[in-house]
Amino acid sequence: MITVLGASGNTGGQVVRRLRAAGVAVRAVGRDAARLADAAAHGAEPVVGDITDPAVRTAAFRGAEAAYVLMPLDLAAPGYRRQQEQVGTAITAGLRAAGVPRVVALSSLGAEIPSGTGFLETLHQQEERLAGLDARVTLLRPGLFFESFLPALPAMLAAGVHHDTVAPDVALPMVATRDVGDAAATALLDPGAVGVREVPGPEDLTLPDAVARIGAVLGKPLRYERAPDDVMRAVLVEAGLPADLTDEQLAMNAAFNRRVVRRRGRGPATGSPTTIEQWAASLVSTTGA
Ligand SMILES: NC(=O)c1ccc[n+]([C@@H]2O[C@H](COP(=O)([O-])OP(=O)(O)OC[C@H]3O[C@@H](n4cnc5c(N)ncnc54)[C@H](OP(=O)(O)O)[C@@H]3O)[C@@H](O)[C@H]2O)c1
Structure with a gap:
């Protein structure tokens, strides 16, 4: 039996579907029973509750031969760093107490860097916590999720322009969360899996290229404009992003x-086939965007 944390989310949902298709018994963890309905429909056993609750993490991890874990964001939590520390410590404690022998953990490209990377620093800290487990740990390091564009998409489509603070000539590895879920399932199904597995996506993309290609699929010309940090900070806070999270994103x-966040290589072993056009086309079929 394999435990999947975040089973109602982007990557965890795909992990559940892949494991169930392979005939593996799955325990699906999330805080909301309704959001776990798809996992349950695929035959997973739901465990409903907050992973920071000791009783929930015992129910989640007890007797598991392997576990998929991630560091969920909580926009309603009073402080990002504190929330990440609480959830990361709870997950590691639960895995240790249950003696789960194999762990596949969602991290990120750049998580090997200890500081100066904003959001990625808490993933570095979680990699360090997991390294203290007596378990075979696989660290999955994906590029930027295509899904990261979703919160800005309505404004982008309305204005025809996307603003952010990334330099227009910086090419970033970008990947579909579906492919990240597939890579996680592959590692979970491989008893020998251990160490770092990068999931960089099919190609590196600049933001001008990425938004233009999304726009071409959605039938709306889209361009990218780099914004100064102070302007972007004001826009994000105005849009409702907590100030500390805004600073993490800008960092x-x-x-x-x-250009310190780098992938190592790309090849069959890092296979993540979904292109940004295929991902954007899936938005049209699932959301009518
Ligand atoms: N965005 C990027 O470009 C990027 C790149 C690299 C890595 N990452 C990593 O990927 C993570 C997100 O992964 P994802 O997109 O697969 O997740 P997601 O779609 O945001 O889903 C989060 C999942 O965790 C569950 N969850 C949240 N808080 C929980 C808690 N306290 N206890 C139990 N379950 C909880 C959620 O369900 P409920 O809300 O119903 O509980 C949901 O199933 C980020 O946090 C980051 O660490 C992101």
Whole structure:
């Protein structure tokens, strides 16, 4: 039996579907029973509750032969760093107490860098916590999710322009979360899996290229404009993003601009076939965007 944390989310949902298709018993963890309905429909056993609750993490991890874990964001939590520390510590404690022998953990490209990377720093800290487990740990390091464009998409489509602070000539590895879920399932189904597995996506993309290609699929010309940090900070806070999360995002973008967040290679072993056009086309069929 394999435990999947975040089973109602982007990557975890795909992990559940892949494991169930392979005939593996799955425990699907999330805080909302309704959102776990798809996992349950695929035959997974739901565990409903917050992973920071000791009783929930015991129910989640007890007897598991392997686990998929991630660091969920909570926009309603009072402080990003504190929330990430709480959830990361709880997950590691639960895995340790249950003696789960194999762990596949969602991290990110750049998580090997200890500081100066904003959002990615908490994933570095979680990689360090997981390294203290007596378990075979696979660290999955994907590029930027295509899904990261979704919160800005309505404004982008309305205005025909996307603003961010990443330099227009910086090419970033970008990937569909479906492919990240597939890579996680592949690692979970491989008893020998251990160490770092990068999931960089099919190609590196600049933001001008990425938004133009999304726009071409959605039938709306889209362009990218780099915004100064202070302007972007005001826009994001106005849009409702907490100030500390806004600063984490700007710091991560600054690290992208320093070109320190790098992938190692790309090839059959890092296979993630979904192109940005295929991903954008799937938005049309699922959301009518
Ligand atoms: N965005 C990027 O470009 C990027 C790049 C690299 C890595 N990452 C990593 O990927 C993560 C997101 O992965 P994702 O997109 O697969 O997740 P997601 O779609 O945001 O889903 C999060 C999942 O976790 C569950 N969850 C949230 N808080 C929980 C809690 N306290 N206890 C139990 N379950 C909880 C959610 O369900 P409920 O809300 O119903 O509980 C949901 O199933 C990020 O946080 C980051 O660490 C992101």
